[in-house]
Amino acid sequence: MLTASGRNDGSEGRDQTLLYFGWLTLFIYLATPAGYLLDIQTSYLLKNQLHATATQISIFRLVTGIPVYIAFAFGLARDHWNPLGLRDRGFFLMFAPTTAAALIWMAFSGFSYLGLLVGMLLAMLSSRFVAAAYQGLIALVGQEKLMSGRLSALWNVVSAVPVVAGAFASGYISDHLAPQGAFFLVAAFTVLIALLGLWKPISVFGQLYEKPQARGADFIGNVRRLVKHRAIYPAVLICFLWNFAPGSATPLQFYLTNALHASDSVYSYYNGIFAAAFIPTFLLYGWLCKKVSLDRLLWWGTLIAVPQMIPLAFIHSANLALVLAAPIGLMGGIATAAYFDLAMRSCPPGLQGTLMMLVDGVLALSARAGDLLGSWIYNSSPTHGFTYCVIATTVVYALILLLIPLTPKTLIATRDGEPNPEAEVRNAPREAEPT
Structure with a gap:
């Protein structure tokens, strides 16, 4: 939309920014190894197929959750590292496929307690780099474009969708989706993050890293x-x-x-x-x-x-x-x-x-x-x-x-x-x- 002076009022750029982060947020939360989809499947897999005790399942969740507890370390890496010379997009292009590879390896390797533990830990580690790039990027854009409030609302609305769907569909998923299918599905969502990393909308990345806030x-x-x-x-x-x-x-x-x-x-x-x-x-x-x-x-x-x-x-x-x-x-x-x-x-x-x-x-x-x-x-x-x-x-x-x-x-x-x-x-x- 153009103002009376003929200049763009910025609404088109803001819309593109919200569209970009809307899709990115959805894929991030659908693909997280800590989300409902994989957590439900792995807990049932450990309990029913591997006959793990409640204590063993708790230990599994504790160990695989370590990358989440030390998340600030991945944030520091994001702020100091420039993978492929692409900054945040480089993290998406490198670590989203790495996460997908770990999930696919688990699906094909045959299930064992140790195998699931190692595979899930690898997936969690690589996905934390993706999360760090996403959260750092959305905060930086929010600061520079003075839209942290709208991006916060978007973030929370879109990220709630997988949570709500998972809460209502958890029983159906566990009954109708094989464990391998869950790993493949989450891997597919992770690949979509990498594909989104190829997109460089000017409204988001135009001179983003050259400004004082960066x-x-x-x-x-x-x-x-x-x-x-x-x-x-x-x-x-x-x-x-x-x-x-x-x-x-x-x-x-x-x-x-x-x-x-x-x-x-x-x-x-x-x-x-x-x-x-x-x-x-x-x-x-x-x-x-x-x-x-x-x-x-x-x-x-x-x-x-x-x-x-x-x-x-x-x-x-x-x-x-x-x-x-x-x-x-x-x-x-x-x-x-x-x-x-x-x-x-x-x-x-x-x-x-x-x-x-x-x-x-x-x-x-x-x-x-x-x-x-x-x-x-x-x-x-x-x-x-x-x-x-x-x-x-x-x-x-x-x-x-x-x-x-x-x-x-x-x-x-x-x-x-x-x-x-x-x-x-x-x-x-x-x-x-x-x-």
Whole structure:
């Protein structure tokens, strides 16, 4: 669309940017070895064909999840390495096929516990490089084009699709798709990431790495800048607390199946409805972020989200749990999108991959730690254990309100698309740092 002066108003470029990241996000989350599709199949494969114990399956997940827990290391690699001279596209072209090769090898090699462990670990390692390139790229584009809010909304909406589909289709997949078929299917999605790496839309990559936000220093200098960058601390801590939900995983599953005598599928359906209910408020955030400053959205989203889990304390039937899953999910959408928006804005110049992957690892660790604490709280009282878990989750969410004031005001004072001269001045001296 042209303005009255005959110049392009940028809407076509923004649309192409959103289209590119929409497809990339979908392929990334469909292809992740840690996703529903492979996790369900490998757990059933270990249990039913290899007769692994619950402990062995837990160890399998723990070991293969190591690359996720140290995700920041892959982010550092993304920020310092330029594979094939193509930067992020080089990571897609190199490591997406590597991930696919590991998955295909597992499908053809015959299944054994050790073989699955080694193959899945290799797939997880290579896929983390792809994830680092994706998250670093989307954060860099969000910063440079002043559209971190819209990209956060897009990221969350599209990434929710595989989660929702997996939650509802998990039983069907395990019954009708052979283990080899699951590995081949995920490998195919991974190859699509590599093919997308051949595409270089000018709206995304035009002079992307030549601008100040993309410039870093040497390894030691970058580590020093990361540690001294005050904005990262509240952003990382907020994400940690948001995913540290002691009552939302194992305690809820046990409460539904043991206390309320619901079938195992009810917990899966609850998660599907819960995840799907986030999508409308993610879309709302994509509109609101252009009208309202991130400062207000952080406060609004958190205040709405603090009591998110309280309705769970009053459920007395499986059907009521499924009904309440929708409003509970709706209450978390604005907060989730705002926290991802904050993380993207908080990235130091040239270290987008490092911070975003640090957040990625923190989210995984906090989920595991919160679930562990929740299981302990749940087992502490046969009668009121789950209620205590709900209270603990609410208290943890309320702590986020104490962290929002610690976020640099210049970082969150603007709307999506609104220039922030003070933030640009703050980063100006770093333009002279070597790349």
